Amino acid sequence: MSQYVPGLEGIVAAQTAISLVDGANGRLVYRGYVIADLAEEMSFEEVAHLLWYGRLPVRAELDALTLELAGSRALTPAAMTTLEALPQDTDPMDVLRSVVSVQGIEHRLEKPTIPLAIHATASFPTILASFHRRQLGLPPVKPRADLAHAANYLYMLSGKESSPELVRALNTYLVLLADHGMNASTFTARVIASTDSDLASCLVGAIGALKGPAHGGAPSQVMDQLEQIGSPENAEHWMREARKRKVRFMGFGHRVYRTYDPRAKILKAMCERLNPTFYALASKVEETALAILHEEHPERPQATNVEFYSAGVLQAIGLPKAFFPPTFAVSRAAGWTAHVLEQVANNRLIRPQSEYIGPEPRKPVPLAERG
Amino acid sequence: MKVPEFSPGLEGVVAAETAVSEVDGANGRLIYRGGYLIEDLAKVASFEETSYLLWNGALPDKRELETLRHQMAAARRLKDSARDALKCLEADTDPMDVLRTIVSAQGAAKAITKPTLDEAIALTAVFPTIVAASFRRRQGTEPLEPREDLGHAANLLWMMEGREASPERVHWLDTYLVLLADHGLNASTFTARVIASTGSDLASCVVGAIAALKGPAHGGATYAARSMLDKIGSAENAEKWLREQHAQHARFPGFGHRVYRTYDPRAKILREMAKEAAPELYKTAAHTEEVALQILHEAHPDRPNATNVDFWASVVLTGVGIPKELFTCLFATSRVAGWTAHVLESLADLRLIRPASVWKGPQPGNKPLPIASR
Structure with missing residues (x-):
């Protein structure tokens, strides 16, 4: 047994080809590409393709992925009613955690796949925008299939098309945050995946971790x-x-x-x-x-x-403060799902050890004889 | 610091120091907080006493136990919004998906809060309400209100069936809940601790733990064991069925x-309880165990191939009258005590759990081609 290292700092928990955080040189690398080269050139869809499939798409592949994402934006009826059942002043991260859980019910215990990853990633903006509108006392705006991921999120939030400048800014943000090595939420998703659980389970765990102030909060x-x-x-x-x-x-x-x-x-x-x-x-x-x-x-x-x-x-971009962490999740959903797929492809239950620091074994006293 | 080699599954890697429980695998001992061996504790302590022990580090005296019982009994009702969310889910939704969702809804709040013991008590108290409601909705009956005068195990059976269960059934269930309440740094408990390490709230930790427990390689094994016994059907059929499965390289849950x-x-x-709780199923199970251990020993004489808790839990829960679709939820109903105890323990010295990874991708530096040139 190895020595206890607090926070697992420096302990290798996975092998990955998805992203590399080269801390010493200040580089973030997605599948071999340095983030600075991707950030302002690529759409979120292209980067999601890169993370899921391991390479940038050709035009036909990008069109297919864009179409599939756009076609998966609607929430299930149960997810929509659950969203409406939660109090209006709920933390949007808690709404996301709860509604992603409902949205995943139809794919219960299915083995995670790229189509399921696309499906789940597509739903995040719909959940958040619908809840934002509810907070404002406005009806949800139906997603628009002709808009890309970033543009459609802004459209569903406000009900109108945003300026190209803001769409571009959100797109760049979504590209920049899409993956980041073995951070706590990604690691959470991989631990959950390692039990052969389903994709929605991995995502609700990751959202819960991202919520913490030491992470996405x-x-x-x-x-x-x-x-x-x-x-x-x-x-x-x-x-x-x-x-x-x-x-x-x-x-x-x-x-x-x-x-x-x-x-x-x-x-x-x-x-x-x-x-x-x-x-x-x-x-x-x-x-x-x-x-x-x-x-x-x-x-x-x-x-x-x-x-x-x-x-x-x-x-x-016009987001209220409470929507900063869940918008981080909109981006990171691509990375989380990519990591789950990688974990599942070569799986082993993640079950570390603990070191017992309690008292040595002794006999319990029955209730009648206690104090 | 030298980065150690990759240990798949973090096997052998120490990820936490804990006083909540210790799995002494070499000697076959499970030690709960305070230093109590599970076999000693199961004889004298109820689930409420065990939860108190895991949370506080000592067994309660009568007054402390009364206080906890009252607090738990008073926390059994769902919030209106969680109750509404429950009605949004199809009646035939998998009970673990119901639990994952409704615990999330019950824990949904205006702002993030640091986990507390009171929250741990309240969250643990509400699990049977969700599980029983899920059971009744699947049966096409209305969920029942909890009863404050019953203990944790008795109230769970009451809310499922609408009548008081016999003392024996309550005792078997209570003992099951004591036995499963904690087990070192298993995958779901570890998940809860990773989430806690970011400073997140208790509901997030517990929802993540439910999500991990749901995996067939973790909490789903009790269901799988019971399904295997269903397929075997009778003691006489065990040998034939198991040998055929083994020939096809199937694992024995x-x-x-x-x-x-x-x-x-x-x-x-x-195993001892199963004799009394489910005598018929016990016969099939005991023979199945004997044959399975024999086959596994023939195949891998070097490996310790012992029966695990899922196998006999599936028989005892059947004796209690729990349908197998609820087994993983029952596991969660017990383990939530341990999950929350671990989260509370970790708060004392919170440090972000952020391990390293080894890069297996292409060497950085390739410039991405614009789409027109790909």
Whole structure:
């Protein structure tokens, strides 16, 4: 038995050909392609094809996939009524977790396949947009088969077509976040897949993990913190005071990257263009945070992570804060399902060991003789 | 730090320190929190006492047990929204899919909260309500309201059948729930701990654990064992059926375990109970076990091929009157105590579980071709 390593840091839990987080060199690689080369050139559909099939599609394949995704957007009647049964003020992540669970009932214990992955991925925007409309007291908007994944999500949220600039921004966000090595939610999906469970089960587990503030829950917390800081002029003062109270700066630090997160770099440039107000505040906060963190731990790489500028991009797109984490899930669904397929192709039950730190065996006292 | 070699399935990798339970596979011992061997505990403790032990680290005294019983009894009702969500699902929906969905709906909240003991108690208390409602809807009858004056096991049978079950059936079910309540870092418990490590809420951890338990390689094995016994039909048919299956390289559900190298201590207790709980099925099962172990030993004399808990649990649950479609849900109804205990334990020293992976893909650097040039 190996020694206990907290957080399984550095412990290899899988072999994968889907994505590589090359932390030392600050590179994220999807199936051999560096993220910077994909981000602003490819549609989400092309990248999903890449993750699922292992290669970029030719035109006919892309058309087929686009059509299949568009044709799988509708929710089952049970999923739609469940969505309506949940209280209007429910956290959208909890709505997503519950409705993805219902949506999966029709494929109970089927072995995960690419068509099932497409089917599940296609439903995420419909669930979120329908719930968003419900919160606004508006009826859901039917998906439009002629729009691509990003454009259709925005269309279902607002009921009108968004500007090409915003569609492009959301598409780039969806490409950037689609996969990221053995992160906690992806790992959760693979553990669940390893029991021969079904795809919906893997996805509800992954959504539950992504919800945590140490994972996908961070961008909305970035926004909370920026709102508290209020203005660039207040950044230095607020942050130094916060630090005295041991407040963590949201959107900084990562287990794997030792340099600037390549996705953050792209999102930062997008923020500057799309969300100048956010950018003015955020870039000042970033500069201050990095300076303070460096003073405290000069040895640590304290780079800005993807959550920080994600918040500004998603805000520019018009999403409310509570929809930041589930929109992360809209993107990551492609990676989760790709990992499940990879796990299933060469499966072994993931069942690690634990080290017992309790008392040595002894006899229990019957209730009548206890205290 | 040197990255260790890949161990498929994380076999032998220590992923947590825990005081909740210990599976001592080499010696065939299962130890619950406080250091109690499962065979000692099963004799003296109810499911409520066992849950208290797993959550708090000590067995309750009378007053503490009363308080817990009241708290659980009061938490048995579903929220209106979860009850509405239940009605949205087709009556014939797989009970595990119902459980996964309705636990998610019951746990749906306005904002994320840190897991607490009170939430663990409430979530554990509500499982029988969902499972029984699922059973009744499949039967075409209306779900029943829980009864606060009954214990956890007795109330589950009440909500399923609408009449009080005999003390024997309640006892068998209660013992089953005690035996399955925790089992080291199995796949569903590990799932719950991974989800907890992100700072997520208790419902997310438990929904993920249900999702993992649903897999035939984990919680689905009790159902598979019972289905095998159905196909065998009688003790006389066991030898022929098993030999034919073995010749086709089929696995025998209910045999073999990653950790135990001896007879599973839970299986031993369940086997004894099965004699009384389901005498007819016991005969078929006992002969099936004998033949299966013989065949497996002939094929792999080197391997420990012991009967596991799923095999005898399937017989005892049949004696309790539970249809096999509910077996995995019953497993979840017990294990939720362990799942929540593990989540609460992990909060004391929370660290994101984020392992590494080995890259098996193409070397990075290829420029992607635009679609027109592909």
